[in-house]
Amino acid sequence: MNNSLLKQHAAFKQQHSSTIASVKHKPTPESDSSPKKKVKQEPKHQGPRTSTTNKFKWIKSCVDLLKKRHRREKKALSFVELIQSLGLSDLEVSEKEWLEKAMHENPKISYEKGKISFKPAYPIHNKSDLVTVLRQHYDNGMGGLLMEDVKECMSHAEQIIEELVTNDQVFTLTRPDKQTILYFRDTTCEVALDDEFKELWNSISVKEMGEVDIENYLKRVGIRTMEGFGLKRKAVKKGTKRKRNVKMLNSHLGSDMLKEFD
Numbered sequence: 001m002n003n004s005l006l007k008q009h010a011a012f013k014q015q016h017s018s019t020i021a022s023v024k025h026k027p028t029p030e031s032d033s034s035p036k037k038k039v040k041q042e043p044k045h046q047g048p049r050t051s052t053t054n055k056f057k058w059i060k061s062c063v064d065l066l067k068k069r070h071r072r073e074k075k076a077l078s079f080v081e082l083i084q085s086l087g088l089s090d091l092e093v094s095e096k097e098w099l100e101k102a103m104h105e106n107p108k109i110s111y112e113k114g115k116i117s118f119k120p121a122y123p124i125h126n127k128s129d130l131v132t133v134l135r136q137h138y139d140n141g142m143g144g145l146l147m148e149d150v151k152e153c154m155s156h157a158e159q160i161i162e163e164l165v166t167n168d169q170v171f172t173l174t175r176p177d178k179q180t181i182l183y184f185r186d187t188t189c190e191v192a193l194d195d196e197f198k199e200l201w202n203s204i205s206v207k208e209m210g211e212v213d214i215e216n217y218l219k220r221v222g223i224r225t226m227e228g229f230g231l232k233r234k235a236v237k238k239g240t241k242r243k244r245n246v247k248m249l250n251s252h253l254g255s256d257m258l259k260e261f262d
Contacts, residue, residue, distance in 0.1 A: 058099055061086050063108050066118035071155040076115035079103065121146075124153035127160045131169060134184035144183040147172070 062082060069075060079100050083089055091099070103109050103116055110119040122145065124130050130150065137143060151157040161182065164170040171185045206214060218224070 055098070055102075058086075058088060059102055059106065061088075062099070062103060062116075063106065063118070066109065066116065067152060070118035070120065070152075074117070076110075076112070076117035078114055079116060082116055118152075120153040121149040122153055124150060126154060127164065130154075130160065130182075131164065131184070134170060134182060138184035138186065144173075144181040147180040147182055150182060 065082070065085060066077070069077070077085070079096075082103075083091065083096065083099070088096075088099075104111050108119055110117045122133050124133055130153075134145060137145065147157075147161065150161065154160070161170065161172075165172060168185055168187060171183055173181050173183065175181065209217075
């Protein structure tokens with residue numbers, strides 16, 4: 001074969017191999033050499049997040065509705081009927097389960113045989129029940145009843161209490177925290193006093209007298225104070241010294257170098 005043709009053939013093969021190599025290494029739009037940016041994946045939808053405020057609103061709405069029904073008709077409801085009455089039927093299953101569990105654990109709610117009702121503080125339904133419970137508290141030394149608790153038990157509670165106070169069956173006291181307490185009034189313990197004694201009582205002023213002055217005055221007129229109600233005076237013994245317990249820490253010092261100072 002002609003030498004010139006061999007040279008042309010060799011040059012063609014070299015040119016052809018370089019063309020293939022350049023094609024292999026040419027970057028394509030699909031295979032970009034730049035590092036890929038990590039795309040943050042959105043979390044899967046897990047339903048609406050319910051705030052604690054909304055949950056407490058649900059509980060309050062349930063208790064308020066049951067309280068009104070207790071005063072009016074005292075008819076228990078199922079949990080489905082309760083949430084339907086409040087417009088909460090569109091809650092998710094997990095939210096309904098949480099609310100029903102909260103109703104079970106609420107001390108103001110009675111849950112019996114699948115029915116929910118309001119549980120008042122006392123078994124009071126009318127005026128007679130109120131007098132009975134107040135008398136029981138009085139006989140057992142349990143004090144009175146909070147007016148707010150009585151109002152939760154029955155309807156028209158304020159009118160009934162006013163009537164009992166007018167008839168001297170009940171009396172009320174208001175505490176410093178503005179809470180009103182109802183007490184049974186035992187008229188058998190009340191004693192009628194003469195007007196002369198009342199005037200004498202009101203004429204004596206003890207505004208500037210201390211407890212010691214009052215006690216001394218009663219002793220002068222021959223009236224002894226009841227034991228346990230007088231002032232307790234601490235007896236002080238004179239001429240006695242309390243011995244101190246001194247712990248020797250510096251044992252390297254001699255006894256003749258140590259002195260005790262009172």
